[in-house]
Amino acid sequence: MVSDKLDRDLAEAGAKAAAAVPSGKGLARRRRLRIFAAQLLLAVVLVGSWQLLTAAKVIDPFFYGQPSGIAKQLYDYFAQGDQATEFGSYWTQIFTTLREAVSGFALGTVTGIVFGVVLGANPFLARVIGPYIKVFNAIPRIVLGSIFLVAFGLGQTPKILLAAVLVFFVVFFNAFQGVREVDRNILNNARVLGASPWRVVRDVTVPSALTWIIASLHTAFGFAIVGALVGEVLGAQSGLGLVITTAQNQFNPDGVFATMIVIAVITLAAESLLTRLERRLLSWRPPSPSEAAQI
Amino acid sequence: MTPAHTTDDAPNARIEISGVTKRFLTPAGDVFTAIKDVSFTVEPGQFCAVVGPTGCGKSTTLSLVSGLDRPSEGTVAVGGRPVDGIAEGVSFMFQADALLPWKTVLGNVALGPTFRGTAKREAESTARDWLRRVGLAGFEDRHPHQLSGGMRKRVAMAAALINEPRILLMDEPFGALDVQTKAIMQTELLGLWEQLRPSVLFITHDLEEAVALADRVVVMTSGPGSVKAVYDIDLPRPRGAVQDIRFQPEFLALHRQIWESLREEVERAYAKTAGVSS
Numbered sequence: 001m002v003s004d005k006l007d008r009d010l011a012e013a014g015a016k017a018a019a020a021v022p023s024g025k026g027l028a029r030r031r032r033l034r035i036f037a038a039q040l041l042l043a044v045v046l047v048g049s050w051q052l053l054t055a056a057k058v059i060d061p062f063f064y065g066q067p068s069g070i071a072k073q074l075y076d077y078f079a080q081g082d083q084a085t086e087f088g089s090y091w092t093q094i095f096t097t098l099r100e101a102v103s104g105f106a107l108g109t110v111t112g113i114v115f116g117v118v119l120g121a122n123p124f125l126a127r128v129i130g131p132y133i134k135v136f137n138a139i140p141r142i143v144l145g146s147i148f149l150v151a152f153g154l155g156q157t158p159k160i161l162l163a164a165v166l167v168f169f170v171v172f173f174n175a176f177q178g179v180r181e182v183d184r185n186i187l188n189n190a191r192v193l194g195a196s197p198w199r200v201v202r203d204v205t206v207p208s209a210l211t212w213i214i215a216s217l218h219t220a221f222g223f224a225i226v227g228a229l230v231g232e233v234l235g236a237q238s239g240l241g242l243v244i245t246t247a248q249n250q251f252n253p254d255g256v257f258a259t260m261i262v263i264a265v266i267t268l269a270a271e272s273l274l275t276r277l278e279r280r281l282l283s284w285r286p287p288s289p290s291e292a293a294q295i
Numbered sequence: 296m297t298p299a300h301t302t303d304d305a306p307n308a309r310i311e312i313s314g315v316t317k318r319f320l321t322p323a324g325d326v327f328t329a330i331k332d333v334s335f336t337v338e339p340g341q342f343c344a345v346v347g348p349t350g351c352g353k354s355t356t357l358s359l360v361s362g363l364d365r366p367s368e369g370t371v372a373v374g375g376r377p378v379d380g381i382a383e384g385v386s387f388m389f390q391a392d393a394l395l396p397w398k399t400v401l402g403n404v405a406l407g408p409t410f411r412g413t414a415k416r417e418a419e420s421t422a423r424d425w426l427r428r429v430g431l432a433g434f435e436d437r438h439p440h441q442l443s444g445g446m447r448k449r450v451a452m453a454a455a456l457i458n459e460p461r462i463l464l465m466d467e468p469f470g471a472l473d474v475q476t477k478a479i480m481q482t483e484l485l486g487l488w489e490q491l492r493p494s495v496l497f498i499t500h501d502l503e504e505a506v507a508l509a510d511r512v513v514v515m516t517s518g519p520g521s522v523k524a525v526y527d528i529d530l531p532r533p534r535g536a537v538q539d540i541r542f543q544p545e546f547l548a549l550h551r552q553i554w555e556s557l558r559e560e561v562e563r564a565y566a567k568t569a570g571v572s573s
Contacts, residue, residue: 189387190406196410
């Protein structure tokens with residue numbers, strides 16, 4: 001009798017479990033929807049209360065801007081063509097900043113990788129040059145922008161250099177560490193198999209350090225944008241940094257916020273490109289358990 | 296760049312280690328003697344195993360033969376020439392995986408020839424051939440992390456043998472494998488060795504493995520390492536499956552004889568590491 005009941009219970013439990021299994025996907029989708037709804041709600045509450053509080057003059061829109069004003073400003077920037085700013089169309093400003101940031105990013109990344117790999121592979125050089133790099137790193141590098149500006153004028157060069165300096169240190173320290181973490185066995189094996197020092201660097205050291213280097217590029221691109229913008233704020237003839245200073249001088253917080261949003265969109269786009277690059281270059285890696293759980 | 300050698304230049308494959316001492320400078324500034332006055336010879340085409348307790352400098356000896364390290368005193372000569380830097384015609388197999396995780400199985404095996412300047416296509420066709428010989432045809436496009444431990448060892452073996460080395464150095468290559476896989480890999484290693492006949496210097500802490508595989512077993516003392524005794528193993532060749540050799544009376548007699556010698560050293564080394572508490 002008892003076993004009969006037990007069997008029935010077990011069968012019921014089994015049926016319940018079987019019914020639960022096919023809805024697993026639906027459950028996951030519902031959870032995703034709920035998260036998205038909560039995110040949307042959060043944005044509506046934040047932006048909405050900003051709008052309401054400024055409309056009711058609890059917060060002064062003259063100083064803190066207003067979402068509707070920011071939206072109108074954004075529309076004006078893109079709709080007014082050459083009249084959008086005193087220095088040409090808004091697109092021109094975007095491209096100026098982008099060109100500076102990307103050039104600085106490329107320059108800083110390449111020099112960072114070269115220095116990181118050379119010093120990482122050569123302990124003697126690392127000991128000699130290491131302290132100098134630390135000192136240089138301790139300098140507030142933004143200040144270098146003033147020096148570059150004095151030396152190279154109002155053109156794009158000082159912005160590119162400032163962005164490159166900011167990027168260099170991020171990439172350098174990662175590349176250096178990545179090279180030092182290369183498996184000794186793999187290095188020795190390559191050497192015994194007859195690899196020349198150059199082949200060891202090309203086929204073992206750099207690919208092995210690539211995980212570290214690519215991880216640094218995400219942060220580095222943000223720094224490149226910061227470098228270009230700060231350079232423009234210090235003095236420029238065009239660029240988003242100049243748009244921001246101009247808006248600031250005209251007591252136009254909506255202009256500052258609108259440009260901020262544009263910069264955020266640019267950075268996010270670059271981020272997604274870098275993630276794609278990362279997936280492609282590191283496709284050999286086994287999927288990590290945390291990635292599988294992140295559905 | 297020497298062409299693939301044949302048995303004609305067999306004397307090239309003699310390893311002579313004479314009066315070698317190796318000292319290291321520890322980070323604290325002390326001098327640590329890893330091996331002291333080590334001398335023994337591996338004849339061309341011979342399979343020589345080195346056994347000894349942990350930390351007796353077996354691996355140091357191997358890195359001196361490969362040219363990765365230089366002796367503090369004494370000389371290591373390969374084929375009558377003192378080792379000075381990475382020696383030609385030497386392959387190394389490590390206990391840990393030395394495969395490149397971002398390369399496919401085929402790419403890993405083809406490394407040896409490509410490092411030596413062989414064209415990529417030719418190197419890959421040789422690599423394919425070697426993968427077939429170690430029983431991994433069909434796995435060319437996998438990455439190392441997709442293979443089992445035993446399969447990775449086969450890849451490492453193919454990668455080490457593709458250069459047709461006259462000398463094969465092995466540092467506890469099967470130490471991390473389970474017992475069954477280990478036996479299978481040992482049998483396969485013997486099969487491949489009998490085809491190519493490089494001189495082998497094989498380091499292990501497993502005496503059974505040493506006796507089953509080798510022509511000569513060198514017993515080392517514990518720190519600083521030196522040669523305690525050398526035994527010639529006259530079991531007939533080809534030996535066939537390693538699992539079966541272990542039950543032959545000759546095997547057991549040799550095993551017992553060498554173990555008598557090794558036991559003292561193992562106990563001494565153990566007392567040294569565990570001695571603090573006792």
